[in-house]
Amino acid sequence: MGHMIEGKYDTADDVSATMASGEWERSRSVVRNWITHDGKPGPTGEGGFAAEAGRYHLFVAWNCPWAHRTLLTRAFKKLEKLISISVALPNRTDQGWVFDKTGEFSEPLYGLSAVHEIYSRDRQPYTGRLTVPVLWDKQQQRMVSNESADIIRMLNSAFVDIAPASADLCPAEKLSKIDEWNGQIYKTINNGVYRAGFASTQKAYERAAFELFDNLDQVDEQLSKTRFLVGDKISEADIRLFPTLARFDVAYHYAFKCNLRRLMDYQYLWPYARQIYQTKGVAETVRFDIYKKGYFSKSEKRNPLGIIPIGPTIDWLEPHGR
Numbered sequence: 001m002g003h004m005i006e007g008k009y010d011t012a013d014d015v016s017a018t019m020a021s022g023e024w025e026r027s028r029s030v031v032r033n034w035i036t037h038d039g040k041p042g043p044t045g046e047g048g049f050a051a052e053a054g055r056y057h058l059f060v061a062w063n064c065p066w067a068h069r070t071l072l073t074r075a076f077k078k079l080e081k082l083i084s085i086s087v088a089l090p091n092r093t094d095q096g097w098v099f100d101k102t103g104e105f106s107e108p109l110y111g112l113s114a115v116h117e118i119y120s121r122d123r124q125p126y127t128g129r130l131t132v133p134v135l136w137d138k139q140q141q142r143m144v145s146n147e148s149a150d151i152i153r154m155l156n157s158a159f160v161d162i163a164p165a166s167a168d169l170c171p172a173e174k175l176s177k178i179d180e181w182n183g184q185i186y187k188t189i190n191n192g193v194y195r196a197g198f199a200s201t202q203k204a205y206e207r208a209a210f211e212l213f214d215n216l217d218q219v220d221e222q223l224s225k226t227r228f229l230v231g232d233k234i235s236e237a238d239i240r241l242f243p244t245l246a247r248f249d250v251a252y253h254y255a256f257k258c259n260l261r262r263l264m265d266y267q268y269l270w271p272y273a274r275q276i277y278q279t280k281g282v283a284e285t286v287r288f289d290i291y292k293k294g295y296f297s298k299s300e301k302r303n304p305l306g307i308i309p310i311g312p313t314i315d316w317l318e319p320h321g322r
């Protein structure tokens, strides 16, 4: 997959390195401005990004779990009419994430043919990986952020005065607990599946895979006691966990060899995942068919023939009983 140096696209693969130990490491995002209600700077980056209806746009792909968090937050915060989206095709090419000319995967904002074109449109020359999600300011023609963790936090707070009423996903009194879960879940579960799937030695794979299931077990235990990770209301921690759960049995279990247990085998985690799936607005952010296309796309190392499995069959609409 390509990257960009000083605003110029380069098809060469630098990207996420596999270290000598066989461990796979995700490189960091680089554009980290914040939308705030009054345009004052957020915790990082520059100011000038005030919350306004219709001003911002998200570039996403259905199969990307990091983009999925932003779509979930957009849904939970009732921002669908305020923030528009462009959805890239599930299979990346030598141009990285690309769009179709027409239909569901065409790019409505500027008619772009690839996500790297939005990075080169930014007035500040960009250097780095060309990832989704990207939060874009249509007014200034600038990238606000390409870090999903920041994007979901700003979407939670910045639009409260102009969007319909919605629940606070990060209430102050629960923030430290939310951050604690976020840290654990990111390392061992969200990124854990990739560390297992992209490991290049037996040892690195086993370390990541065992750690993943150990942490899923811990989450299951928590969900035996509380409806959501942090008490009885959904929070940002649940929003960050759900994209991995949604992809688990259909993709990670098989494509990334995360097969000690299935999500379906968990007593609490599986009904909890269905509970979130059955919440208004969530099913519209989920595309199991696309997950399979993306995770089983042709890959020399993982799936050389690019054959997509027919199953499994999973009933996400089964009553959750929680």
Ligand SMILES: N[C@@H](CCC(=O)N[C@@H](CS)C(=O)NCC(=O)O)C(=O)O
Pocket (backbone or CB within 6 Å): 001, 002, 015, 016, 028, 029, 063, 064, 065, 066, 096, 129, 130, 131, 132, 133, 146, 147, 148, 149
């Ligand atoms: N830290 C970023 C990571 C996003 C990310 O890694 N996205 C993947 C897709 S799931 C991507 O676009 N990769 C393209 C590449 O690395 O070239 C975030 O969470 O926003």
